[in-house]
Amino acid sequence: MIYLDEDDVVEITRERVQVFGLDGQPVERSLHESELSADAVERGEYRHYMQKEIFEQPRAVADTLESRLGPHGVLPNIFGVGGDELLAKVRGVHIIACGTSYHAGLVAKYWIEEFARLPVAVEVASEYRYREAVVPEGTLFVAISQSGETADTLAAMRESRRRGYLGTLAICNVPESSVVREADLKLMTRAGPEIGVASTKAFTTQLAALALLCLQLARQRGLDDGRYAELCAQLQALPQTIGRALALEPQIVELAAHFIPRHHALFLGRGAQFPVALEGSLKLKEISYIHAEAYPAGELKHGPLALVDEDMPVVAVAPNGPLLDKLKSNLQEVRARGGELIVFADSAAPMDGNAARGHLLRIDAGGEFIAPAVFTVPLQLLAYHVAVLRGTDVDQPRNLAKSVTVE
Structure with missing residues (x-):
């Protein structure tokens, strides 16, 4: 591989690769040997x-x-x-x-x-x-x-x-x-x-x-x-904790089926889990093409609650911590409007099944500090399996590129 500097121009022929500066003069660039193995770029046993x-x-x-x-x-x-x-x-x-x-x-x-x-x-x-x-x-x-x-x-x-x-x-x-x-x-x-x-x-x-x-x-x-x-x-302990979260895939496949007839979804989180809700929302819209939004759960009454009805799945991230009771109150607001709740809750969080209308998935978050990284994993799996069930191009979603190198 040759890594180019800004404004380099490359001429590639059958015989050689030549790099030039903007002034048209040849320049030397180092050649690097890739350390990638074949396994790193093959799907192996996975579907995508x-x-x-x-x-x-x-x-x-x-x-x-x-x-x-x-x-x-x-x-x-x-x-x-x-x-x-x-x-x-x-x-x-x-x-x-x-x-x-x-x-x-x-x-x-x-x-x-x-x-x-x-x-x-x-x-x-x-x-x-x-x-x-x-x-x-x-x-x-x-x-x-x-x-x-x-x-x-x-x-x-x-x-x-x-x-x-x-x-x-x-x-x-x-x-x-x-x-x-x-x-x-x-x-x-x-x-x-x-x-x-x-x-x-x-x-x-x-x-x-x-x-x-x-x-x-x-x-x-x-x-x-x-x-x-x-x-x-x-x-x-984060690698091991993420590994335990991945073991929840069979339950998440079942949850994914609830999104197939839906056109919209709402994600909720509080504190450091709000960015996790944003990421879960982004993953769902990127690969399943379902319109999804994410809000801090405390903002529910300031507009998003108007969207909630029986056709709106609401995904909530519920770690164990000082904001849990506040979040549970927000979830009751969703239930009262008929929204279908899907709650990913810390295994240590005091929350009964009624809080999620039957869709309550327990996760060992491994501690409040690393919880955002751990809760991200089931949201990735949820988006993935919804997209698979909807038959979209999971690895190359429409209109998107892996690296955005232009404005």
Whole structure:
């Protein structure tokens, strides 16, 4: 493989591959040997690449954490040479991304603000690059991109240089991509090739990488030793916890049948599970072509409740935590309007079957910190099996591309 620089021009003939600069002069670019195995790009026993990639998540997350999270916490300089020193100076964080990566950034906002006590702003790259954002002193710019070539994210990172950021951090899956090459710091997600257009393992590995960033920032700012150890232990166990969530596939296949005659769906979540609801909604609309929206459950009475009737399935993410009772109250509002509830609840959450009108699926979330990554998995499976039952092109949904490299 040859990785090109910005504005390179390539001439390919039977005899050779020649790279030129914009001035028309030949330039030298390094040749890299691909480390991909045949197994990595074949479906194997799976019906679709998306299904394969969903089930690869325990391994992908484990690879992302390997040699970065040890028995005593986050290891030194995993973000690059001088990374720990730069992160120690951070006084705020701006996260810029698109699509699924944006949802990962939203989860990170909840994490970093709670545990590191730093202000975090998350913005869609296509909006950020066209407005004059205020950048407080000591702000870290974080770009999240699976491909590292997302046009808006790359342009936003380049724009960030003139706005006075402390530094830039790339969270990406492609080591030689433009975003990685141009960032001050980087953390690779190690998801491996993701062929299905709808992102799955890229999302959970982004969450794993962002969790490492959160833990590093929190530790530097005096997070209690006991709490830090507890969060690290949850993250260490994330691959196994995701594996247990994948075992719920047979029950999710049954739930998927309820969506076949439907044209709309509503997803609800609170706190760090709201971005998970957004991601579940995006997956369903991407590959099944069912119109889906996601809202913070507390916003139900501010408009979305008007949509709820017996033809509207409402999917709720219900982790065990301080907001559970609030969410249960929201679910009662849906029941009172005849909506069909499908609730994914933490196995430790006190919730009876009546709360979900019979559609209650229990999940071992493994702890409040990693719960967003775990609850994402059944929502991916739900979207996948709805799409299969509807007969859509799961791996290549209409009108979409894997990497959006143009505006």
